[in-house]
Amino acid sequence: MAAAAAAALRLPAAAAASLLLLFFCLLACPGSARAARFACNATAPRASTCQALLSYAPPNGTATATLAAVRALFQLRSHRALLAANGLPLSTPPTAPAPVPLRVRLPCLCSGGAGATFQRPTYRVRAGDTLDAIARGVFAGLVTYQDIAAANNVSDPNKVAVGQQLWIPVPCSCDPVGGQPVVHLTYVVPPGSSVAAIAQEFGTTDETILAVNKMPDAKALLAGQVLDVPLRACGSTISTTAIDRNLLVPNGSYILTANNCVMCGCSSSTWQLDCQPTQGLSSSFCPTAKCGDMFLGNTSSTSSCESRTCSYAGYTNSTSFAILANITTSDVCSAGVSPTAQPAHSSAFRMEPAWFRWTELIVSLHVVLLCLGYLHQD
Known part of the structure; x- marks a missing residue:
């Protein structure tokens, strides 16, 4: 093994530099997006639809959006609904900068064992757009280009017509969790996060997140992955005959x-x-x-x-x-335990100390060099 390491270290300087650059890029870049399918098995007429939440964070480099711009992007019917989903005062003007990330409440429909936002949002294709650019650059990875292509019967994701109206099927769910009604949050995992940090932030458990998302273990989490995060909802005394009998409100909104x-x-x-x-x-x-x-x-x-x-x-x-x-x-x-606060943004990337990340980087780099040296000997 020592000989393999020495052989790896005798690589030409240019090759070693290229290797280091490639390795750093692989660590820095988030995992590739995967199509998300949220289980939504409710079939009763009233249970198959609900109000779900999504967490929207414009991609890096995007100009700060106003509340009005986000409302227009997701075709929300009222400014008040956007304020309510984020716990903002009703006096907040539409021109105010949108918090990042921002919670958006949209109707969800269950069909065929999966859920997707109902009819909204839609997007009109502009010159130079591709489905991947729309999925990542406009809707911040909440949906994949494969999802958009399938929902709109697009045979070639690289060829969409300017002016074409596309339905953006953001995954969602209406199912209870553990026998209790919840509000499902569609959440894009930020780089450096962990299942434990996400569970702590949103007042749930690691086991719940793993089970709802059918993940084998916490190590399977990827940056950019679209997670179904169930938020516990408050109980109420609303009558079963009332129009809003299925009203669910999570903490923080x-x-x-x-x-x-x-x-x-x-x-x-x-x-x-x-x-x-x-x-x-x-x-x-x-x-x-x-x-x-x-x-x-x-x-x-x-x-x-x-x-x-x-x-x-x-x-x-x-x-x-x-x-x-x-x-x-x-x-x-x-009185019972107070609801865990559910802030609109994730601070999970600050959970790991810097020295741990650098140690992990050095160890990983040594492993790569050893493997390359072994291959070079063959």
Whole structure:
């Protein structure tokens, strides 16, 4: 083995330099994109569709996008929906720079055991575009060129017509996880990340991520891989007959429901929806929701440990638009563990110390040189 190493080290200087350059490039470049297929086996009429989230981070070198630009790219129906998905104040203007990454909420449809965003987003081909450039350069690797080609019956991915309208089928899911409803987040793994870091960031477990994504072990994770990250959703007292009975909200975001009259977020102290009347809307448009003499969202204490809340119970529109509410009681002295914060961006690449990465690089380089020396002897 020592002789092999010596032979490798006797390579011409130019060849050694080329080898080093190639090796550094292989380490620096993210793994090749692979088509992602998120299991989505729900078949019931109401269960086969849901609202899913995706994490969008424009590729390096892309000019900072505004919220309005991201909304246009994904054809979101309202500016408020984008603000809600990211927990941003409703006063945030469309011209504000978009946080990186940004969460985007889109409808998901299950079909044939897999899920994809329903009808949106779409993209109109421009001069010089290829499907790979659209997948990587526009949609930041959330989808692969193979996915786009298959969804749009494109036989040659290198030949698309200028002006052609393409459906971009971002993978998603509506399935419960562990018997519990969740909100699925489509997430592109950043360089240097790990399953443990992603699980910690999004308040889930390594085992859950591996199982949902059918990964053999954590070492199979690749930079650029599209992951299905299930986010735990808050429970609620919404009636099973309400229009928004399937409302799911993860921590770190809120949702506007009941024709935007009610704002529901995931409580920071319990795993229950915290719903309030949306501020700034006309009272003549939004009906008043009350529980006796208490208004929606009001809380009163009945003892040192027990509190009563006028909680949101959904809305109906069968005969007239009505917002439902009922009294719930909670024991504040035995409250459960607070939801894990779910920041919109990943800091996983900072988890490993620099000295570890350099040690790994040196050891890997020695292995490559030894292998090359062995081959040279043959």
